[in-house]
Amino acid sequence: MKALIIVGHGSHLNEDSSLPVYEHAALVRDHYTGEFDEVVECFWKEEPSMRHVLDMVESENITVVPAFISEGYFTQQVIPRELGLDGPVTHRDGRTIRYAGPLGTFEGMPDVILERADDLLKGKGTRPGRTALVLLGHGTDLNKNSGGVVYLNAERIRERGVYDLVEVGFLDQDPPIAEVVEGVEAENVVLIPVFIAEGWHTRETIPEDLGLTGEVTERADKTIFYGAPVGTHPSVADLIVSRARETEGREAELARDVS
Amino acid sequence: MxxxxxxxxxxxxxxxxxxxxxxxxxxxxxxxxxxxxxxxxxxxxxxxxxxxxxxxxxxxxxxxxxxxxxxxxxxxxxxxxxxxxxxxxxxxxxxxxxxxxxxxxxxxxxxxxxxxxxxxxxxxxxxxxNGELEITNYRENAARQSGIYKRVQRLSDEGVQNAARACCEDAVCLKKTLWDVDENTPRLSEPGEGEIPCPEPCSIFVSFARRVRLFERENKRDLDAIGLSPSEKEDLSALVDAAATGSVEFAREAEFEEPLNERRMRYRKLTLVPKLRPDEDAATPDEG
CATH class of the missing domain: 3.30.1360.190 (Gyrase A; domain 2)
Known part of the structure; x- marks a missing residue:
């Protein structure tokens, strides 16, 4: 039997944090019937905990996909520790547990960001002139990977030439998002949070700091379109499955490396 | 292990x-x-x-x-x-x-x-x-915590005991608590009557333990003339302010940084009330 375990951060305070994990799990069950016998959610701050999720799962062939944006503290330290993983592939108690990388660094991520931007602009008028895509990351001075993943996606999208400009701004590191949005030389600014879930930042601090009035904010010099976090987009379910499939070749690779 | x-x-x-x-x-x-x-x-x-x-x-x-x-x-x-x-x-x-x-x-x-x-x-x-459930005691669980939770390693045994009484008994959690402080220090709170075993401190408990550790730290250096800590005074003021309006609105279940949190108040009942009423035996949080 085959299981997919999706790991989310979860929250002690609100239901927003785990919601995308549940929604993506439901989509995987519906859209990928037969690929996994079990699709199970687990969390750092909610139940079932990472610590106990493997007890609940019946399958012997398990892939763990973290619903996290960047490689860092959670994906490298907390998740492997709590699940008792040895590395990309763990053999234990007659089970094989494959551990996938985070979603943000995956090559399919730019497609989801572009879909999110398209969905946002659908049916809305833009001003004549340039359109900039601005990716908003949380960022932290403590870990350069946190911001790096946002730059990585910006670069990948820039290469496609879909937007006149692709810029990056952060909440907790430079450049600050407010300055980026003010300074960007475009008549239309499409602002997409590279976050996994809705929460305090996406609902309150960001709109407040940038003076946004909703999905569309008209300023004298530009129109700002503010999208939902990329992690809540339904296509993330496909990304999770792709991430899981990608881990399957690993054992063969590891075997080759050894021989 | x-x-x-x-x-x-x-x-x-x-x-x-x-x-x-x-x-x-x-x-x-x-x-x-x-x-x-x-x-x-x-x-x-x-x-x-x-x-x-x-x-x-x-x-x-x-x-x-x-x-x-x-x-x-x-x-x-x-x-x-x-x-x-x-x-x-x-x-x-x-x-x-x-x-x-x-x-x-x-x-x-x-x-x-x-x-x-x-x-x-x-x-x-x-x-x-079947007698096969693995139990992870508090100290083992705390030993693997990192980041903002690393400080729970320094929580005293008494702090763990009071945190478990405040956070885990049947009035607030229906699981049967099976873990101890460590293998030589049994947990003293009531384990609970329910069918669902609790083999290890959960994430809510670890978060609460972190808050109790913060209370412990301030106790050492910040007590006033009558022995109250800044956070104890904060909680008492918040309680009086709220009660004076005619209805006490509690903080969210796991919002332990807020004075009017039920588990935080249960902890105060164990640790603050005896200070305020030194002549009476400490009541358990479930009474009254």
Whole structure:
């Protein structure tokens, strides 16, 4: 039997944090019937905990996909520790547990960001002139990977030439998002949070700091379109499955490396 | 170290599927009791069509007065919010809402539903019944914490004891607490009467322990002339302010940084009330 375990951060305070994990799990069950016998959610701050999720799962062939944006503290330290993983592939108690990388660094991520931007602009008028895509990351001075993943996606999208400009701004590191949005030389600014879930930042601090009035904010010099976090987009379910499939070749690779 | 239970001894022997065993054992246990079994706040009963789950307070209530569910995954929505619409971060809190009945076709549906109502409850129940549940004591759990939770390693034994009384007893969590402070220091709080074992401090407990550790630190250096700490005074003021308005509105269940949090108040009852009323024996949080 085959299981997919999706790991989310979860929250002690609100239901927003785990919601995308549940929604993506439901989509995987519906859209990928037969690929996994079990699709199970687990969390750092909610139940079932990472610590106990493997007890609940019946399958012997398990892939763990973290619903996290960047490689860092959670994906490298907390998740492997709590699940008792040895590395990309763990053999234990007659089970094989494959551990996938985070979603943000995956090559399919730019497609989801572009879909999110398209969905946002659908049916809305833009001003004549340039359109900039601005990716908003949380960022932290403590870990350069946190911001790096946002730059990585910006670069990948820039290469496609879909937007006149692709810029990056952060909440907790430079450049600050407010300055980026003010300074960007475009008549239309499409602002997409590279976050996994809705929460305090996406609902309150960001709109407040940038003076946004909703999905569309008209300023004298530009129109700002503010999208939902990329992690809540339904296509993330496909990304999770792709991430899981990608881990399957690993054992063969590891075997080759050894021989 | 986690104890090694038989299913973890692995090797070349065929894998023992504990989760599948637990699913079957739970269904059989339910099937043996025509009146149904109580698990947390839920009554589970076998019916000719499958299994029926409802809140224990809704036994005998006709369908017309309940919301009837037929998909085991709808159990997640049932378990998400309290009757007052508050988010439930801890599914074993005694605040599962009433007013619903969930009917599932088979054992697998039952397992799915139970794992949303009481995540990993069935498998832990099964392992505990067989004497195979691995227990992780507080100190082992604390030793692996990192980041903002690393400080829980410094929580005193007394702090762990009071945190467990405030955070884990049946008034606030229906799991049966099985872990101790460490292998030589038994936990003194009431373990609880329920069917669902708690083999290890949960994330809510670790977060609460972190808050208690912060209280401990301030106790040493910040006491005023009558021995009160800044956070104790903050809590007393908040309580007086709130009560003076005629209704005390509590903070969210796991909002431990807020004065009017129930578990935080339970901790104050254990540690602050004896200071204020030194002549009386400390009452347990459940009294009064």
């Amino acid at each position: 986690r104890a090694t239970s038989p299913e973890r001894s692995g090797g070349e022997a065929p894998r023992r599927n504990t989760a599948a065993e637990a699913r079957a054992a739970f269904a059989a246990w339910v099937g043996e009791a025509p009146e149904g079994r109580s698990f947390g706040q839920v009554i589970v009963r076998q019916t000719p069509e499958g299994y029926e789950l409802r809140h224990a307070a809704n036994v005998g209530v006709p369908d017309e007065e309940l919301v009837v569910h037929g998909d085991p995954r709808e159990a997640r929505e049932i378990a998400k919010l309290t009757e007052e619409g508050e988010y439930r971060p801890l599914k074993s809190s005694p605040n599962l809402r009433r007013g619903w009945v969930l009917r599932v076709e088979d054992e697998r549906g039952l397992y799915v539903a139970m794992n949303y109502l009481y995540p990993s409850g069935v498998v832990h129940w099964h392992l505990y019944r």
